[in-house]
Amino acid sequence: MTLPSNVNIAEVCPRDGFQSLPEKIPPNEKIVIINRLMECGFPQMEVTSFVHPKAVPQMSDAQEVLNGINRKQGVTLRALVPNLKGLERAIASNVDKIKLMLSATDSHSLYNANATTMEAMDKFIPLVERAKESDTKVTGSISVAFGCPYEGDVPIERHLKICQRYQELGIHEISLADTTGMAHPVLVKKVIASIRDSYPEFHFSLHLHNTRGMAFANAVAGLEEGIIDFDSSVGGLGGCPYAPNASGNIASEDLIHGFEEMGVKTGINLDAVMDVAKYLEDIFPKYSDSFLLKAGKSKSLVKAPGKQKKIGEN
Structure with a gap:
């Protein structure tokens, strides 16, 4: 087995983890947690999302949190952005990178974004144009990439069509998300190999959920296909509010520990992560x-x- 010697792990608990909780975390508490995570050595963190407060109330404090954290040199701050208004708020908050929200299937997209997949991609055009006027990098995503709870398997042709549209938008960094934990290693390898064969210039990352206990096996499958960028959430918190039974992301400490045991370096302080x-x-x-x-x-x-004392000995 030939594996990469190093990987990059992005911490997503402040966004994906906190948005899944039924109760809101006070902004000052989020700031403390984010500051602690930034000291662990993560090269990238998804700190919030700029969605409508009514859609995800837990993220209504996005700007307050970003204004309050202790930014650390070398840590890229990423945020999820659904529309132009959200992008403007992200730019005003000095986010380094934004990730666009997109679903692989129309059924999930209609529930998540009130538009079909291709309609949602058409709405990305003004966001991409606006981002070019700032220093904010734009990346893409494909949610339910390895299976949709409403439509089942996602055909490879669907992924290729989405990637073609991303290419037309000038976006080449794509997160493949196993939003509901429907992936398995054979499927992960098949999807990655098929897409990379058609789009070798794209940079793909994996966002894995451990809904059915397959996340680490899927991460190793991704490694075998040359993926070196992964998302994870400290404590395993997380879950999409627009997908049934979408339990948490793979725990950061589990992913770091597993990779390091395999000789794959992460550059992250595992003990510090476990403390958080x-x-x-x-x-x-x-x-x-x-x-x-x-x-x-x-x-x-x-x-x-x-020495064990045997039962029945005098």
Whole structure:
């Protein structure tokens, strides 16, 4: 197995994790958590989304949070943006990079964006033009890329059509999201290989959910196909509010630990990440989903118990 020697992991809990919680987190609490995460060594963080406050109330404080955090050199701050108004707010908040919201299927797109997939892409045109006037980088996404809860499998031809449209818009960095955890390693490899064969100049990343316990296996499948950029969420928090049973992202600490055990370097301080994960677990015990918080690191040894006394011995 030939794997990359290094990967880049983007922390998305401040956006994907917090938006899935039923209760709002006060802005000052978000700022504390984001500041702690920035010290862990993540090269990129998705800190918020500039959606309408009524659509996702947990993100209504986007500008306040961005204005309050301690920005760290070398950490790219990313935000999800659905429309031109959201883009203007992102630009005013000095976001480094925005990610456009797009669904692979019309059914999910109509529920998520009130437009079909191609109609949603047409609406990207003014956003791309406006972003060119600023220093904000625009990236794309394909949600439910490995399976839609309403339509099932997503044909490769559908992905190719979406990528063609992204190419026409001048967008070559695309996040492939397993929004509802329907992916498996064979499918991940097939989709990535097929798309990259047609669009070798594109840079793809993986955004994996652990809904059915397949996320790390899917991450390894992505590694085998040359993917070096991954999203994860500390504590395993997360879930799309517009997809049924879309439980959390793969936990950052699980992904980091797994890659490092395989000899794939992340450049991230795992102990510091676990400290934040434990902090979040104390606050939101019902929503934390992390193997490392349960079992600890595999190299963390414990004192041997000594000789076992057999049952029945005198």
